[in-house]
Amino acid sequence: DTGVSQNPRHKITKRGQNVTFRCDPISEHNRLYWYRQTLGQGPEFLTYFQNEAQLEKSRLLSDRFSAERPKGSFSTLEIQRTEQGDSAMYLCASSHHLGPKNIQYFGAGTRLSVL
Amino acid sequence: SQQGEEDPQALSIQEGENATMNCSYKTSINNLQWYRQNSGRGLVHLILIRSNEREKHSGRLRVTLDTSKKSSSLLITASRAADTASYFCAGNNDMRFGAGTRLTVKP
Numbered sequence: 699d700t701g702v703s704q705n706p707r708h709k710i711t712k713r714g715q716n717v718t719f720r721c722d723p724i725s726e727h728n729r730l731y732w733y734r735q736t737l738g739q740g741p742e743f744l745t746y747f748q749n750e751a752q753l754e755k756s757r758l759l760s761d762r763f764s765a766e767r768p769k770g771s772f773s774t775l776e777i778q779r780t781e782q783g784d785s786a787m788y789l790c791a792s793s794h795h796l797g798p799k800n801i802q803y804f805g806a807g808t809r810l811s812v813l
Numbered sequence: 814s815q816q817g818e819e820d821p822q823a824l825s826i827q828e829g830e831n832a833t834m835n836c837s838y839k840t841s842i843n844n845l846q847w848y849r850q851n852s853g854r855g856l857v858h859l860i861l862i863r864s865n866e867r868e869k870h871s872g873r874l875r876v877t878l879d880t881s882k883k884s885s886s887l888l889i890t891a892s893r894a895a896d897t898a899s900y901f902c903a904g905n906n907d908m909r910f911g912a913g914t915r916l917t918v919k920p
Contacts (some may be wrong), residue, residue: 801846806854
């Protein structure tokens, strides 16, 4: 499977714990995006990388959230001191800056439940 | 803030009917994209229309774009139960999505 891969698919955690999600983009895609989606809503943009550089961060991305893409390949999204409001689906997408007009390819997402 | 705003929020039709959903956006775009999301899955790109195009077809999909009104529409003809999903639009410049249109096609 050469699509965007996200792990884990599901994560249940207790309030106050830290969680980390991983996204493996399509190989050779140099752009990587993180979104958060709650039930009945569209994906909310969180941040995006071009290669290893984090070029944009949404104001939604509080200090408890941090994303990295150390080698310009896979990315991690960490949430510290989780709160119940962090419960959502976290989606990752990738694209190539030379690809057809920024078409994004999405992973299946990581569903986070904070108890 | 969200860039794309889809309308209606929900649409329920019978198999074989056509489904039309609309999208309004706020800032200038180079192209507008439509995506589909099946329940519990990621989004899948459907079709892209460039800012200098007014209409585009792909199979049973027809997209129109009116840059003067900052709006687009997606028409799905001869709908099938498998078209049941949420549909989102986004301008390429910042890829912000609205709440989507939830389409239900009844067999």
